[in-house]
Amino acid sequence: MNQPDVTTPTSDPSAGPTPGRVAPAPPVRPSAGGRAARRPLGVGAARITGGFWGQRLRTNAATAIAGGYDRLEEAGSLRNLRIAGGLEDGEITGMIFQDSDVHKWLEAVAFEIGRTGDAHLLELQRRVTAWVAAAQREDGYIDTVHEARHGTEGRWTNLTFEHELYCAGHLIQAAVAQHRCTDDRGLLEVAVRCADLLVATFGPGKRDGVPGHPEIEMALVELFRETGERSYLDLARFFLDRRGHGVLQAETGVNPSYFSDRVPVAEARSVEGHAVRAVYLAAGVVDRALETGEEQLLAQQEALFADMMATKAYVSGGLGARWDGEAFGAPYELPADRGYAETCAAIGAVQWAWRLLLATGRETYAEAIEQLLLNAMLPGVSLDGAGYFYVNPLQVRSGTVLDDPRNPVGGRQGWFDCACCPPNLMRTLASLAQYVATGSAQGMHLHQYASGSYAAGGLRIDVETGYPLEGEVQIVVREAPSGPTGLSLRVPRWANAASVEIPEHLEETWADGAVQITGTFTPGDRIMLTLPIEPRLVVGHPRLDAVAGSIALLRGPLLYTLEQVDQAQGVDIERIEVLPxxxxxxxxxxxxxxxxPGGDLPALAVRARRRRDEGEELYPVWAPRARSAAAGDEEAEVNEVLAVPYFAWANRQLGPMRVWMPVADRR
Amino acid sequence: MNQPDVTTPTSDPSAGPTPGRVAPAPPVRPSAGGRAARRPLGVGAARITGGFWGQRLRTNAATAIAGGYDRLEEAGSLRNLRIAGGLEDGEITGMIFQDSDVHKWLEAVAFEIGRTGDAHLLELQRRVTAWVAAAQREDGYIDTVHEARHGTEGRWTNLTFEHELYCAGHLIQAAVAQHRCTDDRGLLEVAVRCADLLVATFGPGKRDGVPGHPEIEMALVELFRETGERSYLDLARFFLDRRGHGVLQAETGVNPSYFSDRVPVAEARSVEGHAVRAVYLAAGVVDRALETGEEQLLAQQEALFADMMATKAYVSGGLGARWDGEAFGAPYELPADRGYAETCAAIGAVQWAWRLLLATGRETYAEAIEQLLLNAMLPGVSLDGAGYFYVNPLQVRSGTVLDDPRNPVGGRQGWFDCACCPPNLMRTLASLAQYVATGSAQGMHLHQYASGSYAAGGLRIDVETGYPLEGEVQIVVREAPSGPTGLSLRVPRWANAASVEIPEHLEETWADGAVQITGTFTPGDRIMLTLPIEPRLVVGHPRLDAVAGSIALLRGPLLYTLEQVDQAQGVDIERIEVLPxxxxxxxxxxxxxxxxPGGDLPALAVRARRRRDEGEELYPVWAPRARSAAAGDEEAEVNEVLAVPYFAWANRQLGPMRVWMPVADRR
Structure with missing residues (x-):
């Protein structure tokens, strides 16, 4: 394991300026007139240059995004565009939302060009953008698979299942990213034409409708932000207002719960149904509230998010307990055995939390983002960036058979027929620097700890840290405004013993999940934050029956897990009990x-022994506890089990894995 | 609660002889030349006349089966037959396996006519049989929905998904039941023509194929038994032999695990995939082994069944942990939160266990049948016989939303679009007497305890019992052979303290899960078996993590559960811990x-208290146990919770329900 060099900040050479580059830019930029409590850093003001995340961003660029072009070609997604555009003969194939894979990849490409100015990606961006433009119809319509399958007269006839609005949303988000991060306006022009067609088609007095899969809502709000065109925001509001009034059920007889369509948006008290849909919808709702200043709606969204994290999230942050319907379960229905926890649900929840953070400034959202990124999203991509998981369960048992390509026992996949997750990971990682810090009237707020350079309100800092593998975060002020300002550093809830060293001319205040450093900063000021990342053990809430009597292991923000491959000879992780x-x-x-690559990660060892009470019977008769585990058991051989960060599992030999470890005295 | 009158056996008047009645007959009748260790009782030799099961059989006849005709009419299933037969104009609608609902109902009707000679049912049987016959084509083909959808040229083109062989199987089983139990040969003639077409179509040198949903296998074996036509048995063997060789995957690219098609039948070591398919297939395999005497295959099936009950069965006996794919999970993947436990899977497992019992004589299969019937099948029908559950989870939490008609929070349903379960329940209940006893060279074997009359090998007995609600079983010998014989009474594993009173001239031997009473019986001999049905508490196997720290409550063979509706004011079953x-x-x-009706069931009370350690945090930090629960807690108010038999849940107000109860010291 590398020891961090906390005295000499170093940069990732690959992140240096390159021809073709513009600058990284935020994926979400609330209007000045909105009610945001925090502002994303401006264009070019946030760069991750090394450390834990720098390593992952390099892999994301070199393997995932670069290879993504080939995967999209193999899947027929690029060919679909060329065929629709009359550039190639053939048959359009694939999922009804196939175009969105290309759009998400284009969004990742745009962020990546902003990040590193990669000339090859710029060339690919221009090529693919031209294909997208060619596939657009004169009136602005674009959806290759839908058009091939249902023709012009079939447009907008099945909003429940056919994803035209979902694809349009991803197109718009990609276009905004491209416009903000690169010199290219090509995709923005396509997106505006597409959005104008939507405005002409949907709304009061026009076509009624509710998008089966939310996504268009946040996209339209963002396009409003980028262009100033108010009708886009109005259409987003229309789609949100029509939800929960039986529109989908009337059209296609579906069960509204799956679509987050059972009650009006503002009346939802607990997330339900398809997890990705639910969190994408919520992100769009907060985007709306950010622009309209609807306080009650924002408060409802805060309560909804809190309820989700308090009753429907795995210890990984993973969302969606059920395979059937890829859905949230009832409160506390979180069995490790069969967690779905789709990678895209984690990403959608990051988007939701980020908008809530911008709206309220509350660090609880930054903490959720950290948990979601590290323990719910990152497990979805292999360390080498080439293999993906669609679902992220917390346990894989021996004897599990491969019955679905999403089943982890099949190993990580290079792509999926339903390929939503891989390009979603790409675009999130490529834009990650934007989630690190925000600005406000109080100065800069550092929400995440990633080696890099960040600037807001005249304050420019370099961050150097081995976090989350180590707890020290060094901050060096490079530029400062002439007068007093503030730099707030998030202090995670688990970091009770956090400490900070600051120059004498500055002051520290600890409150609201952060330490706020205030005063007149000067270039060269050094601040050292120390977060105690000692291992810690957690249990489940008493209502979370499925993990009763087990502990999970964390260190700092990282969740750990046991893989069979790491255990000593004779240690079977399905037959152990830990002595915590x-x-x-x-x-x-x-x-x-x-x-x-990036695998030099600290492991954790916990004392454990082989369970001795394992009979054949599945439901033996209960007996009162005969002996106290605390008294020890001299006959049982005490050994230990070795845990690795959960995000790094399934990168070697596949086998049994478990996050939750039974405690010796659990019955 | 009724006290049993153990001195004066009484009969159910509705079960008396009636014009039109023939006699109840076995649904499975191994050939004399086969390897059966036990023989089902002959035609007319097994009658349930009262008691616990008598009550349920009356409801099954009066409400379920009689009303089934109307349900089938409403669902269009009968109309489909009339349309296909040219008796009515219209469009054939419904599921691809819609015909099988009618066939299963006809099978139930036949058993019921055998049981009670119900003249109205006999009239319905003749009417519907005529419609089935009219829907059959000249060459023997019959499948109304398939034909309407795919035409003659579409026959047998998609064995993976299109259920033609499944429907044929249910037709054959119904025909055999009709032939055995009533005077009517009508359906048998249809079935023979259908089976002859299958023999002409499939087999070595003809069409290759594997039935996507097993069922035809046991049907063909039974038709062989009924007709002596060997080609039916050979075709069943062909279908079984072709399984596990990639045929389905080659045809339709499906994942073979779902179809129990991943490995050859004889190589399966653990059930997997769709639970109903898996157990129907296994029942067919044992049927084959019963006829062919393949010892190795039988041994493999015994091991497969044992593995299922030891690693993949809920404490209810319910099978199939997963909603997705209605499938078995990995070993010990049995979270109560989301158990699927389809009613049909329990019924299929009864069929499998029954054939294993006939083959081996082992009482362990009788015990499994009892558990499956009482705790996994019976919960699938309401006490009044009019409402059904498709899935039977062991927990329903507050906050569960209705997202699927199979979801119990929607309440019991009168019928389903996919209506496999209701007529499956009907036919199983109507033929239940046949599962009570068997005969062998050793005499009679009483496997289940149900008030009624049973005869084998010259011994005829009356049984009178309040079992499973009470533990006394009185047997009175009515006829006896002149020489010595035996009467074996099953002793459940939980009944360690069972006792039996016998006349002095008889002898008792306790072995192999039964007490064998031998000697020269005389009419009037009274035998009193006492099974101690004291409440007992069980826990889950240590690998069954999802129920760690919880107990389940049983009394005799009956599983109990907590329903919120039964608790005292202020007792919330989601916030209690029991003090067992x-x-x-x-x-x-x-x-x-x-x-x-039938609801006068003993309840069970367990001491419990409100959990006091319930915070807001979903994953609080672990702390070593601070206090021993055994030491008591004088501050916590001790109350109690009231449990009712699990099969009787959801007959009143729907609300939270839980089989597994957290124990006070579980963490």
């Missing part, structure tokens, strides 16, 4: 893991 | 339950 009394010890990464 | 040290006390049925 002495906590966990940090150990070097297992060799096989350390050899992988 | 003093066991459970028997209480009268709650008033609302006792008022329902």
């Amino acid at each position: 009394g002495e906590g966990a010890d940090v150990r070097p990464a297992p060799e096989g893991l350390a050899a992988l | 040290g003093e066991g459970a006390d028997v209480r009268p049925a709650p008033e609302g339950l006792a008022a329902l």
